[in-house]
Amino acid sequence: MKRTLEVVLLLIFSFSTVYANKETDSLLTVLDKIVADRQKYTDAKRKVISELKQKKIEQDSLVELYHLNSELIQQYETFICDSAEYYIHENIALAKQMGDEGYWQENRIKLALIYSLSGLFFQASEIFDSIPFQRLPDHLKVIYCWNKIKFYENLIRYTDDIRFSEPYIIGKEACRDTVMNILYEKSDMYLKEKAIKLEDKGMAKEALPILLEIYKKEQPGTHSYAMMAMGLAKAYRLSGDTQAEDKYLILSAMTDIQLAVKENEALLSLAVKLYHAGDIERAYNYIKVALEDAVFYNSRFKNTIISRIHPIIENTYLYRLEQQKRNLRIYILLIGLFAIALSVTLYFTYKQTKMISKAKRNLKAMNDKLIMLNHNLDEANLVKERYVAYFMNQCGVYISKLEEYRKNVNRKIKSGKVDELLQSSARPFERELEDLYVNFDKAFLKLYPNFVEEFNAFIKPEERFYPKEERLNTELRIFALMRLGITDVAQIAVFLHYTPQTIYNYKNKVKGKSVLDADRFEEEVRNLGSFCSF
Numbered sequence: 041m042k043r044t045l046e047v048v049l050l051l052i053f054s055f056s057t058v059y060a061n062k063e064t065d066s067l068l069t070v071l072d073k074i075v076a077d078r079q080k081y082t083d084a085k086r087k088v089i090s091e092l093k094q095k096k097i098e099q100d101s102l103v104e105l106y107h108l109n110s111e112l113i114q115q116y117e118t119f120i121c122d123s124a125e126y127y128i129h130e131n132i133a134l135a136k137q138m139g140d141e142g143y144w145q146e147n148r149i150k151l152a153l154i155y156s157l158s159g160l161f162f163q164a165s166e167i168f169d170s171i172p173f174q175r176l177p178d179h180l181k182v183i184y185c186w187n188k189i190k191f192y193e194n195l196i197r198y199t200d201d202i203r204f205s206e207p208y209i210i211g212k213e214a215c216r217d218t219v220m221n222i223l224y225e226k227s228d229m230y231l232k233e234k235a236i237k238l239e240d241k242g243m244a245k246e247a248l249p250i251l252l253e254i255y256k257k258e259q260p261g262t263h264s265y266a267m268m269a270m271g272l273a274k275a276y277r278l279s280g281d282t283q284a285e286d287k288y289l290i291l292s293a294m295t296d297i298q299l300a301v302k303e304n305e306a307l308l309s310l311a312v313k314l315y316h317a318g319d320i321e322r323a324y325n326y327i328k329v330a331l332e333d334a335v336f337y338n339s340r341f342k343n344t345i346i347s348r349i350h351p352i353i354e355n356t357y358l359y360r361l362e363q364q365k366r367n368l369r370i371y372i373l374l375i376g377l378f379a380i381a382l383s384v385t386l387y388f389t390y391k392q393t394k395m396i397s398k399a400k401r402n403l404k405a406m407n408d409k410l411i412m413l414n415h416n417l418d419e420a421n422l423v424k425e426r427y428v429a430y431f432m433n434q435c436g437v438y439i440s441k442l443e444e445y446r447k448n449v450n451r452k453i454k455s456g457k458v459d460e461l462l463q464s465s466a467r468p469f470e471r472e473l474e475d476l477y478v479n480f481d482k483a484f485l486k487l488y489p490n491f492v493e494e495f496n497a498f499i500k501p502e503e504r505f506y507p508k509e510e511r512l513n514t515e516l517r518i519f520a521l522m523r524l525g526i527t528d529v530a531q532i533a534v535f536l537h538y539t540p541q542t543i544y545n546y547k548n549k550v551k552g553k554s555v556l557d558a559d560r561f562e563e564e565v566r567n568l569g570s571f572c573s574f
Contacts, residue, residue: 159341
């Protein structure tokens with residue numbers, strides 16, 4: 041059971057961590073956009089200040105001028121400290137003109153704060169020491185204490201050495217105790233000071249509920265909202281909740297940039313935190329913006345604080361860039377080598393492909409030739425089969441005729457009919473030859489039904505041969521025998537019962553009618569005829 045509970049708690053923690061990381065990443069993305077657009081917020085602030093200055097021109101009343109100056113001081117206090125100092129001096133002069141002790145002391149307190157923000161700690165200390173604190177009304181005592189607390193905090197940060205910070209810490213705590221004695225115990229101002237005291241005592245977790253309650257009352261988009269978010273970030277850091285610290289630092293930085301607050305603590309703190317988290321590029325961008333704001337604000341104190349951190353982040357960022365460049369050069373080199381290797385591979389692949397293609401073409405040619413040879417072999421076999429069968433049949437017929445003729449001769453000799461025998465032996469074999477040629481023509485045209493048509497393609501149109509159906513004339517018969525592979529003129533002459541010279545004459549006569557050269561004619565004829573396997 042205990043083991044199961046541990047697993048469940050671990051899963052809950054894992055899911056909450058993932059969600060927190062996603063929320064932080066989303067807020068940082070929004071902050072990046074706000075940082076990129078910060079100029080428009082600065083321009084908006086300048087516009088407000090310009091309108092206030094225009095109102096001043098139109099005023100004659102010292103009281104109105106004083107209040108307009110107060111508004112300008114409020115605008116410049118976190119924007120440009122030199123300008124804030126200028127209008128504070130104006131209000132000190134106006135307060136003297138009006139004879140108002142309260143206004144005069146109030147602006148001297150503000151001047152001390154501006155001096156401390158500028159890094160003029162000696163001048164600020166002189167002003168604080170010259171102000172008769174006990175004679176101040178309570179509201180000015182509160183302002184005095186808060187500004188002096190800020191003065192001590194800046195001194196502690198500026199000194200940055202525990203050996204010399206002790207008096208400033210004591211002075212800061214004394215001011216906080218004093219202001220808490222003045223404030224109403226249930227007021228938010230009192231509770232905020234109480235929470236800070238708890239943090240100083242190492243009780244940040246006890247301070248968090250107090251600060252959260254005050255934070256909820258703040259109006260988003262105001263400077264007090266940004267300050268409370270910054271206070272919450274500090275409390276969460278002290279209590280060990282870094283995810284929540286990131287969230288409120290980002291919210292504070294966002295608000296300050298949108299309000300064009302150049303005295304921006306949150307962005308600087310966030311840059312340092314991101315640097316330690318390893319997000320160097322974002323840390324460098326934020327510290328650079330913080331430095332630009334400090335220069336704009338013209339605070340020697342702020343410049344000093346940032347100058348301690350900026351070189352470290354910048355050097356790391358530049359080192360990371362150089363490392364990336366080296367890696368990029370290595371990657372480019374590797375890609376170049378890979379490209380060369382790929383080119384060589386492609387070249388040999390191309391050569392192999394060409395060789396394979398050539399081999400395929402040769403193989404195809406050989407296959408085509410083999411198919412043709414097989415075709416010719418099939419044709420020759422069929423011709424052989426058909427003509428062997430045909431001539432065996434013809435031989436049988438002629439043997440039967442000879443046997444009948446022999447018997448008839450014997451009968452006539454025995455019966456003494458010698459005159460009839462002489463008369464019958466004188467008859468030519470024209471009918472038998474005609475039957476032979478008729479059977480030959482029929483058998484050939486069955487084997488090569490398109491022979492005549494293809495043969496005529498080689499003959500001039502006006503000289504073409506058009507024999508009767510299933511018959512060949514002498515010229516066609518000569519070349520039909522050649523198509524069957526009988527190329528010897530003497531053999532053709534014996535078969536057709538002509539002299540060799542007559543066969544030569546026939547051949548030369550037909551060649552004269554051809555559209556082909558005489559040498560090519562016989563070769564083309566030997567390839568004629570669409571073979572029919574029937």
